[in-house]
Amino acid sequence: MFSNRWRFGWDRYTEVDLFTDHNDTNAETLSQAIRAASEEPDADGSVLFGHLQGTVVGLRYYTGVVNSGEMVGLVRQPQNPYDRNAVMVANIYGNQVGHIKKELAAAMAYVMDNKLAKVEGVVHSGTKNKFTMPVMLSFWGKEEKKNTVIEMMARRGYKLNTGGIGQAAVFFFFQLKNAFDNLFEGLMESKDGEKEAAKSVGTPLLPHQKKALSWMCARENKSGLPPFWEKRGELYYNTLTCFSAKEIPERVRGGILADDMGLGKTLTTIALILTNFHNGKPLPVETCVSVTVLNLYFSITVWCEQHLFIIKWLFACYQEGQSSPLKARTKKQMPPKLEGFQEDLDFAAALGGLISDTGFKKKKTSKKATPTLKDLKARATLIICPLSVLSNWLDQFEQHVSANVKLNVYLYYGSDRNRSTKFLSSQDVVITTYNILSSDNGDKSPLHVVNWLRVVLDEGHIIRNPDTLMSKAVLRFKAQRRWILSGTPIQNSVKDLWMLLAFLHLKPFDVREWWNRVIQRPVTQGNKEGLQNLQTLVKCITLRRTKNSEVNGRPLVSLPEKTVCVEKVELSQAEREEYELARNEGRNTIGRYVSEGTVLSNYAHVLAILMRLRQLCCHPDLLFYLSAFSNSVCSYISTPAELRERLIEKLRMVLASGSDEECSVCLESVRLPVITHCAHVYCRPCIAQVISTEKETARCPLCRSEIKTSELVEFPQEEMGEENGTNSEKWRTSSKVQALMANLLRLRSEDNRIKCLVVSQFTRFLTILETPLREHGFSYVRLDGTMSLKKRTQVIQEFQSSADSSPVIMLLSLKAGGVGLNLTAASHVFLMDPAWNPATEEQCIDRCHRLGQKRKVCVTKFIVKDSVEENMVKIQKKKQDLLEKAFGSTNTDRKASRISDIKALMEL
DNA sequence: ACCGCCGGGTGCC
DNA sequence: ACCGCCGGGTGCC
Structure with missing residues (x-):
């Protein structure tokens, strides 16, 4: 009697299928059990611990059937009256197939209940007889649990077969990544024909x-x-x-x-x-x-x-x-x-x-x-x-x-x-x-x-x-x-x-x-x-x-033509002299680092030198102090206050540069940047973790100087968004500014409603540009990363408006705003300085060359002749390859490619 | 289930 | 005969 009652109870589950929703009942159904069992939020980091051949028993009591090679689900049944270690086997629709044999179930129950591993089953050869069948079990879980599980199972006499578990084929990784990126591309093919909409649709469809x-x-x-x-x-x-x-x-x-x-x-x-x-x-x-x-x-x-x-x-x-x-x-x-x-x-x-x-x-x-x-x-x-x-x-x-x-x-x-x-x-x-x-x-x-x-x-x-x-x-x-x-x-x-x-x-x-x-x-x-x-x-x-x-060979929607031209800018005599001075100095320094093999430990300095040259190409007033302190130079800075001031200056430079500074700990763009006393920039959480792990012995990952949490310097809050350093009295022009203004004035004389995007990586350069724009009576707005979301939308609305009073120029910081930004009111784009990553430039151009653009789009890139900028453009082309290769390649490779980039930039 | 296991019947060669 | 062996009954957890 008792046995029958329970059997009936469990047999009920065989009727549950996953094609029906069971929202109406509070009873725990099998499908819900499977859902719950598989709802591990993050199965991503799982590795395969090993395989094990097991046995499914009690087939004759259940209706669920499995085919050769079919996947099955394994669900713990702690409430089972015969064995609290019971592990149920079910097929995809949630129909019960049987149970795992009890000895094995006991071992598995321990592993499953303690979440040491997720166990999956595949029935390789279908039912041999109608009483039992073999099932291939695989154990998956976090790397750190692997040994515990293997040991656990071994203690109960189950040896996990760990042989032949290859790591994922890294070789194909790049290809796959590419394929994945393109997952949603080209899904048109020629699916069906066209269909006319019902009469009630008032707008003719394209x-x-x-x-x-x-x-x-x-x-x-x-x-x-x-x-x-x-x-x-x-x-x-x-x-x-x-x-x-x-x-x-x-x-x-x-x-x-x-x-x-x-x-x-x-x-x-x-x-x-x-x-x-x-x-x-x-x-x-x-x-x-x-x-x-x-x-x-x-x-x-x-x-x-x-x-x-x-x-x-x-x-x-x-x-x-x-x-x-x-x-x-x-x-x-x-x-x-x-x-x-x-x-x-x-x-x-x-x-x-x-x-x-x-x-x-x-x-x-x-x-x-x-x-x-x-x-x-x-x-x-x-x-x-x-x-x-x-x-x-x-x-x-x-x-x-x-x-x-x-x-x-x-x-x-x-x-x-x-x-x-x-x-x-x-x-x-x-x-x-x-x-x-x-x-x-x-x-x-x-x-x-x-x-x-x-x-x-x-x-x-x-x-x-x-x-x-x-x-x-x-x-x-x-x-x-x-x-x-x-x-x-x-x-x-x-x-x-x-x-x-x-x-x-x-x-x-x-x-x-x-x-x-x-x-x-x-x-x-x-x-x-x-x-x-x-x-x-x-x-x-x-x-x-x-x-x-x-x-049918025709573009879906035709965007207006886009032309991109590079305008070479000649530096003035004075600018050239200043540039050459900085260049020679930098070249010597970097050359020394290269020959010493210390490029990486002086990386901050190297970047600073490059930054200085890039800034000189735009405008001499862009320069911050070239905080030339690689670790060795720190000593001559006397007071802590001065040190702090310089560090903040350096941090500001890194942030304002838009050069996509990479944190050497997580290798991503820095978030919540802090600067160490040895002048290296990291994400605060990243470096904080390094320090907390290594305690007193913590050293800068880049230069191995000692670092302390108390010595991490953040950008002072009150300085955020403070960008009014230039006043018009001290203002001077530069060759690039002249080049831009010449273009803007010419355009205005052709059509005074043409709208332009003026893009730079240096927000300070945008500030410098405001002066001549004001002087020539251009109405402009500015969009950069420091602005609140609310302010941004307001600025975009203003710029996109077709009202006569709306601004004709937008000063845009290269990295501001997401991909969604719509700036189709502009038909001309001036890229004031080349970016490391050409995709960033493309993205920026696409903000106006997109659906809704009515005019031809004209892009002008200003590049200073015979300068680091020209070399950057050369590297940009190479960069695309590098970027692709960077997938799956090691940290060292990426660093190595950076070193060779730097050498190319400095013509070393 | 053409198995394993259980427990009753049985017992020199 | 407190064993082995035989063969029938039986069978998930």
Whole structure:
């Protein structure tokens, strides 16, 4: 009796499958157990400890079957009444297959419960008999746990086979990295043809948008097999996990639209909503002769009028005369109209052609509605977007939906938002923000009760961190179709993708374990096949075009021409003399370091010399003290205050230079910079760690001078952003300044509304340039890294404005702002000084040579003849190769290449 | 399960 | 006969 009861209890789990959501129950289901077991936040640093052949027993008691080569999951069952060490074996769908034999289970339980290792199983040869079968177990975990685990298992008589575990093939690493970077490139091919949007879409679609629409409709309607599934006889077989099932695997209805910013993702999505309702028919919408705008308008105003951005949006509408304030006000006072709801549903049902009007109504009230009816019932598309683009969505609906079409768009936002699920279901579109979502997160939240036709995540990469509330909320939507819109689907690593695939319900990868095993780990370890699989996966569900993409041999969108020319600048007699003096001096010094082999220990000094030369090329007043103290020179500085002053000066120079100073501890750009008494710059956390590890014996990683935490000097807060050192009385010009001004004056005489970007790595140079700009009456703004986000947006807005009073010149610090910066108002770019990294320059140019640019773009690079700048340009070309080779190469290699760079710069 | 293990039946060669 | 051997019953954790 007892035994039977329990057996029944466990057998229940065999019926659990991962294709069904179990949100409704609090009972711990097997699928949840597997999810929980595999939800280790960071499986990345895992290494393989070894393999072990084990046995799965008790097959005859369970329904789960496995194929040859199929992956299985191992789940601890501490509550098992027969053995608290029990380890259950389940297949991909979560059907139990059996148990690990108890002796082995006892050993594994210890390892698993103490999180010493994650154990994975693969059944290499299928069932030999129907009672037991062998399983290959592999143990994965943190390097430092490796020996403990091996010893632990050995003590219990299980010897982990550690032989033949090669490290990831480093050789292919570079290739793979490249392939990964290009993961989202070239995903266009010729997916389907073009599709015309429904009549209700008021704006004609561009060819590439029609293609996207066609692809999206196909993704929603076609019933093919998802990637890596194929039909084998009566069964559906997953070629990656070797799992097979009788039922056809659920297809992902949706995908990732990853077009570049500006290609019209919003418009295409609106077109999709209007064009592809149930059975591929257009969304049934009421049309009317009167001004439709008001309907949309009305629901928004009623619910959200207190929010500033809406007011802004309304204001924009007024201005454009799309509706009158008066009408809006009268409309606003009317009670919300909901009776259209039922009509719409009936209309939808009638369109579906499957059930009669009355039948539909009857079923609708019944709780046991079949899925088909539920599907039909779904009408609304839920759009989730960042607050910052909310008004843009409203604008776009306004703009692109035909004027005579009544589309119910509801903005689910604000404290008095309508939480009625009946109301929400009745809408055509509900828009909300990620923030609302994370606050409206419970199971009873209306957003999670409604059966959506479609859920669209705008800027979907926002949910890439699975630990956030909103990411969790996003996984619990009930929806038939799911879309992610994102210009940058991957920002850092493969990891970013998991959440996206999980949202899309891409089986079986929505369960972290299978994703980790099949894709993430192979890819991060440089496995070629893993990457290919990932590519295939992404290809199947993603459409991405960039501004450079071509369709039928023609560019998607044609950007205006861009010309780049280099203007050689001759130094004046005086400048040349000063430059040569500094150059000879520097050359001697560096030459000495090279011959002594002490370039690295005097690296700060070397950089300082180069910096001085680069600055001399721009303007003599750019010079800071050349704090020439390599460790040996420190002694002549007398007082601590003077030392501190000089260190700060030096630090300021490094920071202002924009030379992308590298921290020698983490080898990344320095964050929270501090300078040591020996004048080397590190990230504060990095060097602090060095000091805390080495204690009293701590030495500077670069020059081996003694260092102490108390001697780390930071940039004083009050000096941040203080840049008003030059006053116009002492101001003098330079050859480069002259060259720039000549260009600006010439342009102004041709067309006084031409806008220019003037770019330098030296913020002080920008300051120097302000004087002649003022003198010649140019209106300018300035954008550099020291400005607050708020100030930046304000400056950008000012510059982008087409108003007559808006500035014509932007002084831009090379590294300021992210890639997203949009400065299309400018059509001329002046790069005042060459950067170490040509990509930085390209990025900067792209800020104005991008979608939305109407004029030809003209880029001028000023390079001083016969100077370190010319050599930098030469190295730039080489640099691209170096950069690529730097992947996977060692610290020493990178340093070595730097030394050879320096030699080339100084012509040594 | 064409195994291993258990425990009862049995017992020179 | 407090053993070995035989053969039937039996079987995950």
